[in-house]
Amino acid sequence: MLLRVENLRVVYHDVISVLHGVSLGVDEGELLVIIGANGAGKTTLLRTICGMIDFYDGKVVEGDVKLEGHSIRSLHTTEILKKHRLTFVMEDRPVFWYLTVEENLLAAAHARWDNQVAQDMEEVYGYFPVLKRLREKRAGLASGGEQQMLAIGMSLMTKPRVLLLDEPSLGLAPLVTEELFQIIGRLNREKEVTVVLVEQNANAALGIGDRGYVMETGRVVLEGKASELLENEDVREFYLGSGEKERKSYRDARRYKRRKRWL
Amino acid sequence: MKTRSHIFIGILTAAITVLAPPTWGREIKVLSQFPMSGPVGTLPEFGMGYIDGMNWINSEGGGVNGKKITFFLEDFRYDPTVEVANFNKYCAEHSREEFLMATGYITGGLKPLIEKVNVEEKIPWLDGSYSTEIFGVEGGPSKYPYYYSLGATYGDQIKVLMKWIKENHKVSGKPRVAMVYSPTAWGKDGLPEGLDYANKLGLEVVAQIEYPYTATDATNESMALRKAKAQYVIYHGYSGATSHTAIFFKTAKKVLKDVQLMGTHYTTGRFPILVCQESYDGYVGVATRPFVDAVPRSQTPMTNPMVKMAHEFAKKYRPNDYAEEGKIKDMFLYMEGLTYALILQEALTRADKAGNLTREGIKKALDEMVWDFKGLFDGKKFDYRFHTVPMVQVFKAQVKMQKVGGKEVPTGAVKPITDWLNVNEIKW
Amino acid sequence: MDILQVVFSGLLVGMVYALLGLGVVLVFKASEAFNFAVGEFLVVGAFLFFILFFDLRFPLLIALPAGLLAAGCFGALVEKLTIQPLLGRNPISMTIITLGLASLLRASVQLVFGAHSYPFVIDLPDITLELGDMLFLSEQLWASILSGLAFGLVILFLFKTRWGVAIRATSESQAKAMAYGINARVILLVVWALSGICIAIAGIMISNFGSLTYLTAMVGFRAIPVVLVGGMDSIGGALVGGLIVGLCEAFVGAYLEPMGLIGFKNIAPYILLLIVLLVRPYGLFGTIRIERV
Numbered sequence: 001m002l003l004r005v006e007n008l009r010v011v012y013h014d015v016i017s018v019l020h021g022v023s024l025g026v027d028e029g030e031l032l033v034i035i036g037a038n039g040a041g042k043t044t045l046l047r048t049i050c051g052m053i054d055f056y057d058g059k060v061v062e063g064d065v066k067l068e069g070h071s072i073r074s075l076h077t078t079e080i081l082k083k084h085r086l087t088f089v090m091e092d093r094p095v096f097w098y099l100t101v102e103e104n105l106l107a108a109a110h111a112r113w114d115n116q117v118a119q120d121m122e123e124v125y126g127y128f129p130v131l132k133r134l135r136e137k138r139a140g141l142a143s144g145g146e147q148q149m150l151a152i153g154m155s156l157m158t159k160p161r162v163l164l165l166d167e168p169s170l171g172l173a174p175l176v177t178e179e180l181f182q183i184i185g186r187l188n189r190e191k192e193v194t195v196v197l198v199e200q201n202a203n204a205a206l207g208i209g210d211r212g213y214v215m216e217t218g219r220v221v222l223e224g225k226a227s228e229l230l231e232n233e234d235v236r237e238f239y240l241g242s243g244e245k246e247r248k249s250y251r252d253a254r255r256y257k258r259r260k261r262w263l
Numbered sequence: 264m265k266t267r268s269h270i271f272i273g274i275l276t277a278a279i280t281v282l283a284p285p286t287w288g289r290e291i292k293v294l295s296q297f298p299m300s301g302p303v304g305t306l307p308e309f310g311m312g313y314i315d316g317m318n319w320i321n322s323e324g325g326g327v328n329g330k331k332i333t334f335f336l337e338d339f340r341y342d343p344t345v346e347v348a349n350f351n352k353y354c355a356e357h358s359r360e361e362f363l364m365a366t367g368y369i370t371g372g373l374k375p376l377i378e379k380v381n382v383e384e385k386i387p388w389l390d391g392s393y394s395t396e397i398f399g400v401e402g403g404p405s406k407y408p409y410y411y412s413l414g415a416t417y418g419d420q421i422k423v424l425m426k427w428i429k430e431n432h433k434v435s436g437k438p439r440v441a442m443v444y445s446p447t448a449w450g451k452d453g454l455p456e457g458l459d460y461a462n463k464l465g466l467e468v469v470a471q472i473e474y475p476y477t478a479t480d481a482t483n484e485s486m487a488l489r490k491a492k493a494q495y496v497i498y499h500g501y502s503g504a505t506s507h508t509a510i511f512f513k514t515a516k517k518v519l520k521d522v523q524l525m526g527t528h529y530t531t532g533r534f535p536i537l538v539c540q541e542s543y544d545g546y547v548g549v550a551t552r553p554f555v556d557a558v559p560r561s562q563t564p565m566t567n568p569m570v571k572m573a574h575e576f577a578k579k580y581r582p583n584d585y586a587e588e589g590k591i592k593d594m595f596l597y598m599e600g601l602t603y604a605l606i607l608q609e610a611l612t613r614a615d616k617a618g619n620l621t622r623e624g625i626k627k628a629l630d631e632m633v634w635d636f637k638g639l640f641d642g643k644k645f646d647y648r649f650h651t652v653p654m655v656q657v658f659k660a661q662v663k664m665q666k667v668g669g670k671e672v673p674t675g676a677v678k679p680i681t682d683w684l685n686v687n688e689i690k691w
Numbered sequence: 692m693d694i695l696q697v698v699f700s701g702l703l704v705g706m707v708y709a710l711l712g713l714g715v716v717l718v719f720k721a722s723e724a725f726n727f728a729v730g731e732f733l734v735v736g737a738f739l740f741f742i743l744f745f746d747l748r749f750p751l752l753i754a755l756p757a758g759l760l761a762a763g764c765f766g767a768l769v770e771k772l773t774i775q776p777l778l779g780r781n782p783i784s785m786t787i788i789t790l791g792l793a794s795l796l797r798a799s800v801q802l803v804f805g806a807h808s809y810p811f812v813i814d815l816p817d818i819t820l821e822l823g824d825m826l827f828l829s830e831q832l833w834a835s836i837l838s839g840l841a842f843g844l845v846i847l848f849l850f851k852t853r854w855g856v857a858i859r860a861t862s863e864s865q866a867k868a869m870a871y872g873i874n875a876r877v878i879l880l881v882v883w884a885l886s887g888i889c890i891a892i893a894g895i896m897i898s899n900f901g902s903l904t905y906l907t908a909m910v911g912f913r914a915i916p917v918v919l920v921g922g923m924d925s926i927g928g929a930l931v932g933g934l935i936v937g938l939c940e941a942f943v944g945a946y947l948e949p950m951g952l953i954g955f956k957n958i959a960p961y962i963l964l965l966i967v968l969l970v971r972p973y974g975l976f977g978t979i980r981i982e983r984v
Contacts (some may be wrong), residue, residue, distance in 0.1 A: 052869060052870065055778070055779045055866060055869060056779070056814050056863075057779070057780075076874075077869045077870065077872070078872050078873070078874040079870035081871075087870075087871070087872070088870045089870070090866065090867065094858045094866075094867045094870060095867075096859070096863045096864065096867065096868075097863065099859060099860060099863070100857070101858065103859075104860075106853055107856045107857055107859075107868070107871065108871040108872075109853075110853055110856070110860075110871070110872070110873050111853075111871070111872030111873060111874070112872070113853060136932060154871055155871070157871075158871060158872050229772075261838075288774055307928075311732075446953040446954060455821060472949075473948075475953050475954045475956070476956075477909065477954060477956075479704070479900055479901070479910060479959050480700070480704055480831075480900060480944075482700045482826075482828065482831070483697070483700070483941070483945045486696060486826065487949070498742075504807055504808050504896075505808055505902075505904070506808055506901040506902045506903070506904055506906065507901060508901075509808065509810070509901035509902040510900050510901030510902075513830070513900070513901065514900075516829060517819060517826075517828055518826055518828070534807075537810050538808045538809075538902045539810075540810055540812050541812075601874075668748055669748055670745070670748045671812075672816060673810075
């Protein structure tokens with residue numbers, strides 16, 4: 001396993017417990033999908049992996065994050081990014097609004113600056129031709145989809161081996177989402193980037209993913225191959241909204257929560 | 264019964280012993296206040312000179328006919344409120360019989376104390392203020408009988424400058440004079456007297472400019488002076504140790520070529536040489552003390568007995584501070600503290616000799632005093648009938664930049680260009 | 692002729708104020724804190740140069756860069772000790788820290804250097820300019836030239852180098868910058884150092900007009916109208932704000948003060964500031980937020 005999360009417990013502001021012992025693993029080169037409702041702790045999980053949890057005044061009280069067997073729990077984001085080439089793309093289109101598109105890409109390349117930057121930029125333009133057209137434009141004035149593409153383009157400028165994507169489809173039109181996910185799939189295959197994709201749009205995400213986890217209120221409650229999860233009745237019912245059974249009651253809806261899962 | 268009367272007598276005796284004023288062991292107490300910190304700068308030199316002077320008086324200097332002086336020193340931080348509060352505190356804590364004299368340093372503290380000092384306490388008060396309002400014709404001994412100034416009023420100082428201009432005007436035409444003064448009571452003090460006198464002498468006053476303390480720039484003021492075609496500029500109501508003075512001199516020297524820059528007591532001296540450097544060269548100023556502390560200090564002429572005494576004291580008691588880079592930036596301030604101690608001693612001694620060492624006795628001694636101030640004015644004597652020390656001298660600054668260790672540093676001094684003048688004797 | 696003299700002397704001093712404003716704006720953009728210790732930064736910066744140039748007597752070409760470097764290190768040190776522990780917290784806390792810092796530094800400067808004036812004459816070549824009735828002093832021309840040069844270099848640095856891009860990115864969002872591997876801690880150190888250098892240049896130039904005391908810190912207050920008029924987060928605004936405040940002072944000094952309003956020069960920029968804020972709450976050049984619907 002490339003990335004292992006072991007029994008992670010995370011608390012914000014010393015009192016608000018968000019993750020209650022999450023364990024999961026990511027294989028080299030796979031596209032892992034994590035789905036879950038709002039407040040399930042998905043974003044917290046990604047922040048913890050990439051070392052930004054301090055910045056949000058959170059603390060890991062138990063557990064560990066290991067990348068190729070090395071603990072990265074106590075490392076800063078910048079170190080994790082530089083040494084282990086793990087990049088986190090935050091939710092809500094993390095681009096610098098007042099910088100031009102090209103400057104955004106340069107800013108993202110700041111940490112790894114070398115003489116290949118120009119070449120990599122061309123590669124990003126290759127994946128996202130729309131960005132080339134917008135290169136002199138301020139990123140804040142681009143559309144939501146363009147911004148999300150820029151954000152992923154920026155993450156590519158960091159030359160990642162592992163990419164953590166936090167709800168890239170948020171607020172995007174279905175067609176744009178589809179195009180975006182296709183590119184994410186291509187990146188995973190062509191550039192052999194391991195991707196951890198956190199999504200609410202379970203259908204689209206599981207469609208391109210290899211494996212998936214389902215999270216609820218700070219715990220992993222289900223895991224399996226993406227195709228299996230797509231078939232799973234609970235998942236279908238609660239995330240895809242297309243279950244065959246009719247929902248009976250709220251108690252039933254939360255049924256799988258009580259299933260024990262050991263890892 | 265007998266026991267009771269014994270107890271009664273015992274209590275009575277004890278009461279008398281405790282409560283009755285012990286006339287025999289009466290102390291001689293004086294209070295001095297100087298602005299040793301605060302917005303005008305750090306001026307610990309006052310205190311150094313004063314303490315050294317008082318210690319010398321009490322050990323070798325003879326005291327008050329052998330009796331020691333109990334002296335109190337306060338730093339009032341250039342704040343009149345503090346000066347007034349300190350004085351009130353000492354009045355409350357010490358009896359009138361022991362607390363005999365006080366000194367202050369600024370006009371701002373004199374004004375709120377008029378009633379307290381002259382009517383209630385009736386205590387002789389020596390002050391560093393040269394206020395024309397209080398010590399000039401309008402004020403004086405009849406109005407403020409217990410206030411004494413240790414210098415000539417600003418009105419007299421400006422008049423002496425006007426007289427100097429009149430006597431030294433070489434080119435044809437009426438001398439064109441301009442005033443630059445601070446927007447404070449200090450800056451405006453003496454101005455009307457000076458201007459009236461200028462008119463009387465036939466000088467033409469071509470500009471009067473208020474220049475604020477907060478200035479970062481004096482171009483406007485200098486250009487206005489240039490437009491007015493002033494030949495003499497009198498800069499009055501500022502300290503020579505401050506940034507705005509440096510700004511004014513640096514700017515004026517360049518904008519106003521061939522103009523004679525002049526000033527009153529506090530912009531004459533050593534500090535402006537250090538701060539304004541070359542732009543201070545040629546300045547003509549009037550002062551009430553011998554301002555001969557040269558840069559470097561070793562070149563100071565020691566002809567004046569008081570200057571000599573001050574330098575010797577400083578060298579002896581505070582060698583580190585006296586050194587060129589030491590805390591004593593201007594020996595004038597040290598000498599000022601010393602002169603305060605000496606005049607207190609003199610007044611107390613005279614009153615004691617007359618057998619009346621009380622506040623009234625001291626006032627009488629001061630009023631009748633004719634003294635050479637230990638040679639402060641090169642042997643000339645002054646009398647204190649108008650409650651001012653009426654001696655002034657006109658100085659001219661000579662500043663040369665010299666290379667020392669690869670850097671240009673200012674050297675020079677202000678040098679007297681007249682004798683000591685007694686303003687009470689001048690025929691105005 | 693007269694009015695030209697006033698306009699140009701205003702602009703000359705204004706250029707120095709602009710640089711002072713830039714020092715504040717840089718920090719405000721990056722840390723979101725208003726540096727109220729700007730006056731003390733100015734005095735400390737000027738004293739650092741003073742020590743090197745006047746006390747240790749290094750030649751100007753060594754003393755100036757070394758002094759500015761020291762001022763930069765001082766700025767970075769302040770950031771490291773007081774601002775960095777608060778990274779990611781409320782910027783108001785940082786602003787309040789700078790208030791406390793101002794008191795601390797003022798007292799320290801007084802303790803070390805005392806309260807008297809230090810002579811400050813830099814022997815730069817005399818370039819006093821006399822055109823007919825107009826006269827521009829060497830000190831002011833130099834101050835303006837060097838401040839303008841410094842301002843230009845800072846802008847070049849911010850817009851033409853990758854460090855500049857990283858600084859601007861971090862100024863927009865520390866979290867985003869961190870996520871892309873930009874070390875916000877290092878960037879903030881650089882920004883505070885840069886700000887320290889800008890303020891120190893302004894301080895040295897202003898001290899060269901007269902002399903240097905701890906009271907020179909009062910000039911720092913002029914940064915407030917400069918950045919508020921121009922816009923707290925606008926670099927161009929700092930330039931325009933500085934020039935406007937310089938002009939305002941010159942005009943008030945030349946035309947209003949002789950009418951008896953002595954010292955009005957010091958409050959006129961604030962009155963101007965009130966008017967500007969009433970009309971444009973973000974300042975003249977404050978960033979118009981990119982709003983998306």
